Amino acid sequence: MTSLTTAPGAGSTSARPPRPARRSRTGTSRLEPWVYLLPAAAILVGLLGYPLYQLVVTSFYDYRQANVTGGAPLEFLGLGNYAQLFGDAKFWTVLLNTTVFAAGCVVATLALGSALAVLATRVSRWVRSVLFLAALGAWATPAMTGSAVWLFLFDPTLGLVNKTLVNVGLSGFAGHSWTAEKWPAFALVGAEVVWCSFPFVLVTVYAGILAIPSELLEAARLDGASMPRIARSIMVPMLRPIIIIVTIQSIIWDFKVFTQIYVMTNGGGIGGQNLVLNVYSYQQAFASNLYGLGSAIGVVMTLLLLGVTLVYLRLLRRSGEVL
Amino acid sequence: MSTSITAGMPDAGASVGRGTSPSAVRGTGSPDAEVTTARGGTGAAGARRRRAWKNPGSNAVALLVALVVAFPLYWMVLSALRPQAAIDAGDATLFTTDLTLDSFVRVLTVNDFGRFFLNSLVVALAVVVLSTICAFLASVALTRYRFRSRTTLLVIVLIAQMVPIEALTIPLFFLFRNMGASVPAIGLNQLGSLVLVHLAFSIPFAIWMLRGFVAAVPVELEEAARIDGAKSFRFVRSILFPLVFPGVVAVSVFSFISTWNDFLFAKTFIISAQENQTLPLAILTFFKDDQNDWGAIMAGSVIMTVPVLIFFVLVQRHLVSGLAGAVKG
Numbered sequence: 197m198t199s200l201t202t203a204p205g206a207g208s209t210s211a212r213p214p215r216p217a218r219r220s221r222t223g224t225s226r227l228e229p230w231v232y233l234l235p236a237a238a239i240l241v242g243l244l245g246y247p248l249y250q251l252v253v254t255s256f257y258d259y260r261q262a263n264v265t266g267g268a269p270l271e272f273l274g275l276g277n278y279a280q281l282f283g284d285a286k287f288w289t290v291l292l293n294t295t296v297f298a299a300g301c302v303v304a305t306l307a308l309g310s311a312l313a314v315l316a317t318r319v320s321r322w323v324r325s326v327l328f329l330a331a332l333g334a335w336a337t338p339a340m341t342g343s344a345v346w347l348f349l350f351d352p353t354l355g356l357v358n359k360t361l362v363n364v365g366l367s368g369f370a371g372h373s374w375t376a377e378k379w380p381a382f383a384l385v386g387a388e389v390v391w392c393s394f395p396f397v398l399v400t401v402y403a404g405i406l407a408i409p410s411e412l413l414e415a416a417r418l419d420g421a422s423m424p425r426i427a428r429s430i431m432v433p434m435l436r437p438i439i440i441i442v443t444i445q446s447i448i449w450d451f452k453v454f455t456q457i458y459v460m461t462n463g464g465g466i467g468g469q470n471l472v473l474n475v476y477s478y479q480q481a482f483a484s485n486l487y488g489l490g491s492a493i494g495v496v497m498t499l500l501l502l503g504v505t506l507v508y509l510r511l512l513r514r515s516g517e518v519l
Numbered sequence: 520m521s522t523s524i525t526a527g528m529p530d531a532g533a534s535v536g537r538g539t540s541p542s543a544v545r546g547t548g549s550p551d552a553e554v555t556t557a558r559g560g561t562g563a564a565g566a567r568r569r570r571a572w573k574n575p576g577s578n579a580v581a582l583l584v585a586l587v588v589a590f591p592l593y594w595m596v597l598s599a600l601r602p603q604a605a606i607d608a609g610d611a612t613l614f615t616t617d618l619t620l621d622s623f624v625r626v627l628t629v630n631d632f633g634r635f636f637l638n639s640l641v642v643a644l645a646v647v648v649l650s651t652i653c654a655f656l657a658s659v660a661l662t663r664y665r666f667r668s669r670t671t672l673l674v675i676v677l678i679a680q681m682v683p684i685e686a687l688t689i690p691l692f693f694l695f696r697n698m699g700a701s702v703p704a705i706g707l708n709q710l711g712s713l714v715l716v717h718l719a720f721s722i723p724f725a726i727w728m729l730r731g732f733v734a735a736v737p738v739e740l741e742e743a744a745r746i747d748g749a750k751s752f753r754f755v756r757s758i759l760f761p762l763v764f765p766g767v768v769a770v771s772v773f774s775f776i777s778t779w780n781d782f783l784f785a786k787t788f789i790i791s792a793q794e795n796q797t798l799p800l801a802i803l804t805f806f807k808d809d810q811n812d813w814g815a816i817m818a819g820s821v822i823m824t825v826p827v828l829i830f831f832v833l834v835q836r837h838l839v840s841g842l843a844g845a846v847k848g
Contacts, residue, residue: 228751229660233672236657236722243691243719244679250690264693312584318577327581330589336831337592338780340799341820345595348813356594359611391588452683455782459803474685481689482787494686505681509674 248498255495259488277492286468287476287493294451294472297382301450304390306443309397314427316402331395339392339455346388347460350374375461378469385460385470389453397442404438405431444508448501454478473497595824599623599817606814622818632819634794635801639823642710642797643778646717647771653718654725655733655767659755661726662734663741673730680723688787691716695788708792716784721774728773732766733759772834776827798823 255277262268281287312331316324334342350357352373361369375381408431416426432439454474461470464479471479473493481490598606600618603625626632661673692707695716699706705715736759744754760767782799789795802819805812 226666229664229666232656232660232755236653236726239653239715239719239722240679243694243715244682244687244723247687247690247694248682250694251687254690312581315577315581315584318574319581320578323578323581327585330585332831333592333828334588336776336827337824338776338799338827340780340782340802341595341824342591344802344816344820345591345598348598348817349591349594351811351813354606354609354611354813356611359609391591448681452685454685455780455799458782459806462806474683477686478688478783478787482692487689491689494689497683498686501681501683505678508681509677
């Protein structure tokens with residue numbers, strides 16, 4: 197990580213003339229940036245840094261309701277919570293759930309978003325407006341209300357989807373519950389997640405496509421390149437940085453979906469079949485009062501996402517981002 | 520400059536991102552660059568339009584997709600306006616003129632939804648104002664001054680906004696529980712706890728995003744202001760702040776939306792104080808084990824969704840015009 201400090205030097209010096217260096221000679225202005233930083237720093241240290249530290253500490257203790265109220269002394273477990281966690285088949289199932297669910301959401305979001313971005317470059321202006329307006333609507337919808345309306349659409353008895361399926365002759369869907377079984381429930385939640393996150397990919401990739409010089413595409417077209425060929429040989433390479441960023445962004449985001457799972461599967465599904473790490477940690481802590489174990493799950497999740505973040509930082513550095 | 524949604528939206532949208540990270544902005548280059556590139560070259564647009572005529576199929580597909588994407592929202596509004604009796608009877612017709620505001624009235628009077636709306640609004644606005652001030656000042660420090668630990672701090676900011684906030688629920692719960700013992704206004708069950716927690720989550724991203732806007736203001740302006748006798752803070756307040764206002768607006772939207780949408784912390788922190796619930800929890804109470812009150816759920820959802828929609832649409836315009844103005848100088 198230290199190499200980050202040296203890598204992007206060229207960009208930042210050209211953007212910033214040497215004047216500030218001169219200014220830092222006077223005593224007051226050397227303090228100035230720290231004064232400006234103070235409010236943000238105080239909040240971040242107190243409400244982000246300290247809790248992060250506490251999370252790790254708590255994960256080493258057997259911390260239950262009795263310990264919270266002071267009725268029982270704290271017992272230091274060391275890595276005991278982790279041992280319990282990794283020895284529990286349930287944890288591995290939840291981890292697998294989380295990974296498969298997140299991977300499915302990421303792939304579907306990227307495929308849909310990118311396909312629509314390409315489509316958006318090939319339609320009339322007013323059609324594009326309509327498409328973007330609809331996407332903006334889905335994007336703006338809060339997770340809570342999006343979950344509510346999707347759940348209503350797929351309601352066993354009153355939902356439009358089942359009624360329509362019955363009307364077209366699939367009478368087996370009368371009263372069919374989409375959330376009773378594990379993977380259909382995940383698929384339904386995933387559909388909602390993709391619905392409200394593909395617009396992000398759509399607009400970002402669309403902006404990226406517009407930024408490709410039109411002469412380049414024109415030339416390829418004149419040379420007789422087919423549309424798939426242009427996509428593969430010009431668009432994909434040029435969009436690579438953008439695609440990497442939206443992918444990582446989607447991974448980070450879909451890995452920690454909470455609201456949709458909690459609301460649509462009623463807190464993790466029947467018998468906990470739809471638990472993901474996030475909800476699992478929450479349930480262990482606040483439903484079972486196993487705060488130490490819940491914290492250990494939180495630490496695992498943080499480390500996994502930190503791994504993704506490091507990949508992200510490396511890719512940023514490679515693409516010459518200026519820090 | 521064009522005000523059509525097509526021209527404006529991609530830039531604004533790309534900058535609006537998904538609320539958890541700056542990459543939406545950074546991914547498409549610097550904010551000002553986007554506007555010029557997206558708007559550049561009528562020749563390219565003309566070529567696209569000409570191609571479009573050759574692809575009536577593409578138009579049809581795009582319209583169909585738009586219809587499907589927008590449908591849940593339409594269904595939300597329609598169901599909120601459908602009489603409760605019709606919903607309970609399983610009426611799922613795609614269109615009806617038999618509409619009523621009963622569900623809204625029920626939600627607002629019986630369930631005191633107005634109060635929860637106000638709670639959500641107070642929390643979100645407090646977060647927007649405070650986080651913008653903190654983040655703006657911090658981004659000034661991190662872009663317009665050179666000091667030794669500057670780059671380290673930037674990396675910390677970047678990592679801070681990647682921290683999965685959901686994982687911190689447990690320590691934060693105890694932190695606010697303890698703080699509430701000495702300062703009741705920021706303890707559990709109080710709106711203050713929600714403001715503080717979202718402040719902490721909004722600031723890293725806001726700093727990261729505002730950084731680009733602040734750095735884009737030419738140093739010559741600062742020189743000129745200094746020659747004219749403006750003190751440093753005066754420059755920051757009366758010249759820098761107005762100039763980066765479009766960026767401030769964009770950042771505000773992020774903070775507003777992520778706070779407004781929060782479900783996890785509202786659920787964890789507001790345990791027993793019914794009167795301090797926010798909208799997501801209020802909607803959740805309509806879900807019953809025996810029979811969900813779908814009319815109320817949909818009406819509540821409309822009430823919660825509309826402000827965000829308005830925000831998105833408003834900002835998309837504001838952001839684009841503001842940026843275009845800044846670029847043209």
